Amino acid sequence: MTYARAVNEPRHGGWHGSALAADVSSGTSERVPIGRDVLRRFIGGAGLGAWLLARHGDPAGDPLAPDAPFVVSLSPLVGTPLTTSAKFAVVAKSPLTHRFCDALSSDRFAIELKGAGIDALVVRGRCAEWSVLVVEPGGARLIPAGDLAGLPSAEAERRLLARFPQHRFFGIGPAGENGVLFATVSGDGRHAGRGGLGAVLGSKRLKGILARGGVPTPLADAGAALALAKDLSARSLGPATAKYREIGTVANLLLMNRLGALPARNFSERSIDGAESLSAESLRAAAASVGPVVRKHCASCTIGCEHVFPRAGGKDGVRMEYEGLFALGPLCGITDREVVVDAAGLCDDLGLDVISAGGTIAFAMECAQHGLLPGGPRFGDGAALLALLRDIADRRGVGALLADGSRRAAERLGPAAEPFAMHVKGLELPGYDPRALRTMGLGLAVSHRGADHNRSGAYEADFAGSPEGDDAAGAAAAASEVRSAILDSLILCKFLRGVFTDLPAEGAAMLAAVTGEPFTAASLREAGERTVAARKLWNDRAGWTPAEDTLPERLLGRTPGEGLGRASLDRRIAAYRRAHGWDERGSVPAPRVAALQLDDLFPAPDEVAR
Amino acid sequence: MGRDKATLPFLGEPLLARVVRILASAPGIGADAPDVGGVVVVPRPGQELPPLPDGTRVARDEVEGRGPLAGIAAGLRASRADLVFVTTCDVPLLDPRFVDLLFASAGDASLVFPEEGGVANALCAVWRRSALEAVDARLAAGRLRPFAVSEELPTITVPEDRLRAADPELRSLRDCDTPEAYEAALRDAAPLVCVEFYDVARLRAGRARVDVAAATLGEAVARAADVAPGLVGEVVVAGALSPHFRANLNGARFVADAELRLSPGDSVLLLSAQSGG
The missing domain is CATH 3.60.9.10 (Aldehyde ferredoxin oxidoreductase, N-terminal domain)
Known part of the structure; x- marks a missing residue:
């Protein structure tokens, strides 16, 4: 090249x-x-x-x-x-x-x-x-x-x-x-x-x-860019990415189960018996009789986090990731390895988000358990899971109801079903139970695109020892969003996050070498804050209300101490908003909009009227 | 002692159960060596055993009054290993590194005895399973002294200075024959805790968990690396947990202070710092 x-x-x-x-x-x-x-x-x-x-x-x-x-x-x-x-x-x-x-x-x-x-x-x-x-x-x-x-x-x-x-x-x-x-x-x-x-x-x-391209990306300082690339590649092969290279994210399942952070049976439980059958080791052992687990790389990637598990019967291998494993497995009460791998492969073929697919079917399973969806699927029924995935993709039968996600399905089934729809802003939750990972819970509650573990990596604060106090938790969740926005704008893979000691400074150096612009750590950090605020401002205009920043009632804890509780979550949300420089209601104040140079994009309503 | 030593409480568990757990964590005995069949307990005839860790096997010596040599014979007969570490149930400070050293010293010998103060010890020693024939012959002849078996089989005595390299205070040889010795051992013992390995830590350790005696988080990490040397250099660096890894106590909270005091029965989880998706 x-x-x-x-x-x-x-x-x-x-x-x-x-x-x-x-x-x-x-x-x-x-x-x-x-x-x-x-x-x-x-x-x-x-x-x-x-x-x-x-x-x-x-x-x-x-x-x-x-x-x-x-x-x-x-x-x-x-x-x-x-x-x-x-x-x-x-x-x-x-x-x-x-x-x-x-x-x-x-x-x-x-x-x-x-x-x-x-x-x-x-x-x-x-x-x-x-x-x-x-x-x-x-x-x-x-x-x-x-x-x-x-x-x-x-x-x-x-x-x-x-x-x-x-x-x-x-x-x-x-x-x-x-x-x-x-x-x-x-x-x-x-x-x-x-x-x-x-x-x-x-x-x-x-x-x-x-x-199809052909026009090369110009480099302002090719020597500096190549030196930075060489250094980053070397570091990308170090211990900070070993988990992704050698095992993949499926390694999370046993750990989350042990931490009581593995959502099971539509979040009615936080661990599941038989989780070992879905461990990375079990997946590999089962695959061994069929063929090797093949490690794949994205283009231009040195990490190679993808682990494609072969399947018997001439079926294509399946990239297994933790999110598909948890959502199509324990979340639906299923620990049958073959069913879960087949379900993940089916989601790939049909083009379904594994988290929302599993989350919506788990919702249906709990509704059926409570008599709200007669004839609906039951927890643990792998055949029903596989059939429903096809029905959802084709909008057939109960699949037509579920094809619109758990929030809308609950609205149609009535108020009794709504507590079973485990979503934030309509997006089904990923595999990190907020009752165990509470800073992550805050991140899920406030994220602009709903319950999301990629725009907020607040679980990192939990894994480092949960921040003590609401202000620290709010600041950690806000900082995590900015860090994610920086990575997602550069764009570099989040699996590199442990490689960086100072992401804004190192990212700025890369941008400066490539673009020739005088990026600094401060300007890159501000760009991250700008992106977070821009998405918030856009959501405001799309009809966002403060009440959307919340978690499903079940995840706040049914007994004292089990979860964050409503009052604590609200205090943390307030601290998160302060950390971003937003007002109590969660809106971005005009001076902050101007300071982030977003006023041309999001003029104040009175200016629009003029 | 006024009661069966096997059932004496020791930091929250019966003394025998503690010794079994220590042995199961030693290289070549526990989870890393499934072919050897794990730990075998040989009670006296009629002796009731306290609850023991899962996987512990029990071999019976049905003849009264023949002493420890008969127990050794029953144990050798039940074992699937070529080399067998033999000990009594009252050594709560047994160190897996001490056991490992005796195994490593065996060469072609049939018996490996540690020596302390010029005295060789046959009851905290390694016996080759092939010694069983000689042991049975002596039992049949009513010659019941375990040490005397060394008179007719190739025997290695490991000198004290070498033993201290693995167990500096030779705590592995301290038994609890008197109430005073038992109380002293309780004072000196670190709690037995379980170190669980996840993701890369499990790959490097080559096992899912190990029991270690450790008073602090830092000691637990260091002891785990002693037992599972694959951790050294990546998970455990210079005796401490690498910044690329995290520790969690009992699945309940993430901890980092190496001086954190541990309690008997605690579980320390070691995992990659990159624990999300």
């Missing part, structure tokens, strides 16, 4: 300075310049995506309407030799939560899309028939994809790459086509999983996006 150097003075690199806006209704596209000041402020990935969604999207609009934008946001580091940098953010209004949603993925698709000479892609409109959007250096075009409708995204990808071997694909499976509100978008087996952005792409009758 060669790296070009920009010829402008002063030397600039990293960004191309434009987005491609594609209207798939008309089949037209145009390059839209993005000012360098915007790129400096929002960088890329989640940050640039927030800016683009704020510029192009109506927070109050229907996320599945043709006008709703579907943004793919790249970053200045994509296409550089920095490890784990082949990442991109998909940003749109979530049809599941009706709030801001950004979901990240990783693949050579990022490099090809950026190689088309753009920093982002904004898709609007609705195709007349199922199509694929092809993005190349010369622009964008649509090709018919009726023959791909109904296929798993991976199969569509295989067929398309046979025709377009120089391209890379990112698309949806049957769930996205059928508007399942927790459908994913995926490429090379990796999913932008949360929030139902696959349904947004499906609403545009787009099976996916094919990208």
